[in-house]
Amino acid sequence: MTGKTGAASGALYLHLIVLAIVIVSELIGIQRLPIGIGTVIFLPILYAFALGILVNPAIFKASAKFLSRDAVKLSSAMITVAIMPFIAKFGTTVGPQISKIIEAGPALVLQELGNLGTILVAFPVAVFLLKMGREAVGATYSIDREPNLALIADKYGLNSPEGAGAMGVYATGTLIGTFVFAIMPPIVHGLGIFDVRALAMSCGVGSGSMLAACTGGLVAAVPDQKDIILALAAASNILTYATGLYVGMFVALPLTEWLYNKARPSERRAQA
Amino acid sequence: MANQTNTSANYADDLALNAEDERKIDVVGHAGLLLIACAIGLIANWVGTGTSPLTALPGMATLYVACIIGLALARFVPFYLPGVAWVSLIAILITIPGVPGAAWVSEKVEHLNFLALATPALAYGGLALTASEFAIARRSGWKIVIVAICVMVGTYMGSVVVADLFLRLGQ
Numbered sequence: 001m002t003g004k005t006g007a008a009s010g011a012l013y014l015h016l017i018v019l020a021i022v023i024v025s026e027l028i029g030i031q032r033l034p035i036g037i038g039t040v041i042f043l044p045i046l047y048a049f050a051l052g053i054l055v056n057p058a059i060f061k062a063s064a065k066f067l068s069r070d071a072v073k074l075s076s077a078m079i080t081v082a083i084m085p086f087i088a089k090f091g092t093t094v095g096p097q098i099s100k101i102i103e104a105g106p107a108l109v110l111q112e113l114g115n116l117g118t119i120l121v122a123f124p125v126a127v128f129l130l131k132m133g134r135e136a137v138g139a140t141y142s143i144d145r146e147p148n149l150a151l152i153a154d155k156y157g158l159n160s161p162e163g164a165g166a167m168g169v170y171a172t173g174t175l176i177g178t179f180v181f182a183i184m185p186p187i188v189h190g191l192g193i194f195d196v197r198a199l200a201m202s203c204g205v206g207s208g209s210m211l212a213a214c215t216g217g218l219v220a221a222v223p224d225q226k227d228i229i230l231a232l233a234a235a236s237n238i239l240t241y242a243t244g245l246y247v248g249m250f251v252a253l254p255l256t257e258w259l260y261n262k263a264r265p266s267e268r269r270a271q272a
Numbered sequence: 273m274a275n276q277t278n279t280s281a282n283y284a285d286d287l288a289l290n291a292e293d294e295r296k297i298d299v300v301g302h303a304g305l306l307l308i309a310c311a312i313g314l315i316a317n318w319v320g321t322g323t324s325p326l327t328a329l330p331g332m333a334t335l336y337v338a339c340i341i342g343l344a345l346a347r348f349v350p351f352y353l354p355g356v357a358w359v360s361l362i363a364i365l366i367t368i369p370g371v372p373g374a375a376w377v378s379e380k381v382e383h384l385n386f387l388a389l390a391t392p393a394l395a396y397g398g399l400a401l402t403a404s405e406f407a408i409a410r411r412s413g414w415k416i417v418i419v420a421i422c423v424m425v426g427t428y429m430g431s432v433v434v435a436d437l438f439l440r441l442g443q
Contacts, residue, residue: 082393
């Protein structure tokens with residue numbers, strides 16, 4: 001009998017809890033922790049995510065009284081909805097900078113291929129250092145956000161070893177991705193080697209929260225370059241939305257497969 | 273072993289991936305949810321930057337309209353591009369200098385802090401994680417955590433190196 005009113009109050013509680021979390025997170029604001037090689041920057045989005053996890057009914061049993069399974073489902077749908085105004089705001093930073101974006105055009109387009117760097121770094125670690133099996137293919141071929149996960153699901157199924165690897169990185173990325181992307185760019189900037197425009201355009205990896213963390217950290221480190229940082233990151237993120245799936249399908253996944261077969265020729269014989 | 277495969281298939285059901293096919297977006301239903309998201313966004317902006325919601329309202333209303341048009345395009349245009357990509361394209365279009373109203377839009381959205389607008393989404397994100405997602409992360413173990421960090425660092429640094437190289441070549 002709790003049917004409709006139960007669902008409605010669950011939804012109301014959800015939005016009110018989010019409102020409370022948002023207010024607390026924004027009150028804490030951006031915090032900086034200087035370390036030797038740079039500055040670790042803590043952003044309100046990090047606190048919001050952490051507080052959300054703390055109140056999550058799967059972690060904090062008492063909140064199951066307020067947040068039903070349906071409310072948790074609604075929360076999942078709300079992520080995509082709530083990120084939209086952020087994405088729109090991000091887009092509006094591109095227009096005024098359009099001539100500078102076109103100037104950086106070749107770098108902007110080609111750095112999309114730089115995303116293959118995951119294979120360069122993560123594949124050897126997974127296969128040679130950690131001795132992982134075919135999980136490594138799904139885990140390391142891309143940053144494993146939703147479109148990449150869909151590709152793995154389509155090709156191998158999510159209950160395959162490749163699927164387990166991809167889902168593992170997906171879940172881990174969901175849990176710690178915001179944190180990693182908030183602290184990495186300011187530290188890399190601190191090295192003083194790379195053009196801040198290069199650091200900015202690399203923020204577009206196809207995930208709204210990683211984009212927010214990455215640009216947030218970078219803007220906090222280099223506030224006077226804010227406009228161009230936002231514009232380049234937004235432009236590159238759109239490019240990733242448009243090209244990410246195809247790069248994964250036609251370049252990254254075949255390349256990772258090929259590397260795996262080279263690295264473990266015996267397994268290939270056993271399969272055949 | 274068979275048992276384990278079975279549970280990971282069940283986990284997959286809970287992942288956002290299977291949540292909804294963008295081609296079937298219910299634009300009207302989303303319009304209401306988006307209104308809630310924008311309201312919370314205005315408050316985040318207020319607390320974070322001290323800009324009153326009234327000052328920020330015209331900018332937020334503009335973003336709201338851009339989102340709705342973007343969602344509608346994702347729904348009705350006969351080739352696939354995600355809703356967020358459409359939303360971005362519209363937002364870019366209405367701020368390119370020379371486009372009617374571009375200066376007005378740029379001035380109004382300036383009252384909105386980009387990072388504050390992401391805070392509500394992350395709060396929903398933390399609350400939306402299911403027991404199975406925590407379980408996947410736990411079960412995958414420390415090896416996957418190391419690999420995931422390498423994946424993120426590799427993806428980012430790969431782009432940084434390529435971008436930096438071509439920016440230098442372009443000078």
